[in-house]
Amino acid sequence: MSFSPSLGFAKLFLPSPSLLNFMALDSTAFSPTSLDEAYELLTRFVSQAKIIAGGTDLMVLMNARQLNAERFIDIWALNELRGISDEGETIRIGALTTYTQLIKSPLIQLHAPALAEASRTIGAIQIQNRGTIGGNIVNASPAGDSLPVLAAFDAEVEVGSVRGVRRIGFNEFYTGYRKTVMAADEIVLAVRAPKLKPGERSFFYKVGTRRAQAISKIVMAVKAKTTDGMINSINISLGSVAPTVIRAPQTESLLANATLNDEVIWQAATHLSKEVSPITDMRSTEHYRRKVARNALAKILSQMV
Numbered sequence: 001m002s003f004s005p006s007l008g009f010a011k012l013f014l015p016s017p018s019l020l021n022f023m024a025l026d027s028t029a030f031s032p033t034s035l036d037e038a039y040e041l042l043t044r045f046v047s048q049a050k051i052i053a054g055g056t057d058l059m060v061l062m063n064a065r066q067l068n069a070e071r072f073i074d075i076w077a078l079n080e081l082r083g084i085s086d087e088g089e090t091i092r093i094g095a096l097t098t099y100t101q102l103i104k105s106p107l108i109q110l111h112a113p114a115l116a117e118a119s120r121t122i123g124a125i126q127i128q129n130r131g132t133i134g135g136n137i138v139n140a141s142p143a144g145d146s147l148p149v150l151a152a153f154d155a156e157v158e159v160g161s162v163r164g165v166r167r168i169g170f171n172e173f174y175t176g177y178r179k180t181v182m183a184a185d186e187i188v189l190a191v192r193a194p195k196l197k198p199g200e201r202s203f204f205y206k207v208g209t210r211r212a213q214a215i216s217k218i219v220m221a222v223k224a225k226t227t228d229g230m231i232n233s234i235n236i237s238l239g240s241v242a243p244t245v246i247r248a249p250q251t252e253s254l255l256a257n258a259t260l261n262d263e264v265i266w267q268a269a270t271h272l273s274k275e276v277s278p279i280t281d282m283r284s285t286e287h288y289r290r291k292v293a294r295n296a297l298a299k300i301l302s303q304m305v
């Protein structure tokens with residue numbers, strides 16, 4: 001492993017013994033102590049550099065020798081990327097916020113409870129203590145469990161670079177399988193989720209092989225407002241049924257202003273099973289995923305009657 005002494009502004013990162021085992025011998029790691037330093041490093045190394053946050057996704061890739069980055073930029077020390085704050089109509093969640101912090105946050109429990117619920121299903125305690133919401137967003141797995149919640153909430157991703165800060169609608173963030181609209185030198189700073197409005201509720205449903213430590217076979221989040229069983233508004237999103245997290249606009253339209261009863265619920269749920277486009281892979285089959293998407297929506301809608 002070689003270190004670059006020329007970067008006086010950035011502290012060299014001292015990798016843990018386990019990270020040392022997995023880093024390529026000629027790779028270099030930096031640990032910036034301010035966002036500006038991180039931006040400078042990313043500008044300097046652009047496509048050769050890999051940001052590392054909690055490392056829970058990257059370490060798996062390193063272990064499997066599937067990651068060939070030449071430089072690592074460890075952002076764990078950037079405290080400006082931490083914290084959950086109340087911004088009036090929205091909750092701002094710093095990119096380095098861990099699942100444990102989301103689970104414990106009174107703001108999240110009150111204003112975006114489905115996000116706390118999703119966080120409780122992610123990995124086990126070790127992963128919840130170390131994995132970050134920013135990492136889940138940028139990793140861009142179609143099975144990422146926080147993503148359907150952020151899609152259903154119409155969240156916004158805040159990204160920064162030397163060029164400044166921009167906000168991107170969560171539903172415009174992914175362009176294809178593991179592809180995002182981010183430029184190579186951008187960092188996710190935070191995600192903003194609108195608070196639930198009076199009368200709105202959020203729901204989260206995940207199916208994996210087992211109840212803990214399981215990657216989703218299907219994951220769903222719904223945000224809806226109902227009055228006496230009539231739907232005033234509904235956002236439905238799913239993971240593991242398409243190359244990216246998706247919304248279900250046809251089923252949402254079908255349900256707009258509908259009064260919920262067994263027939264309406266079954267019609268909408270059946271429609272959803274046709275609207276999604278899952279694949280068969282090592283975790284599940286297309287047929288099973290369509291069926292579970294239908295049943296999950298029926299279950300959630302039944303709770304609104």
Ligand SMILES: Cc1cc2nc3c(=O)[nH]c(=O)nc-3n(C[C@H](O)[C@H](O)[C@H](O)COP(=O)(O)OP(=O)(O)OC[C@H]3O[C@@H](n4cnc5c(N)ncnc54)[C@H](O)[C@@H]3O)c2cc1C
Nearest residue numbers: 053054055056057058122123131132134135136144145188
């Ligand atoms: C045993 C195990 C169980 C797991 N279970 C689940 C599960 O149930 N559900 C689930 O959804 N996930 C699960 N994961 C995946 C993982 O924990 C999450 O995706 C986690 O949120 C990633 O965050 P991180 O900080 O560790 O990301 P890292 O591994 O550090 O980075 C992941 C990717 O994001 C990029 N990145 C990270 N932060 C930023 C940033 N702020 N700006 C720009 N780029 C950034 C990195 O460059 C990298 O490409 C599991 C992982 C393991 C090892």
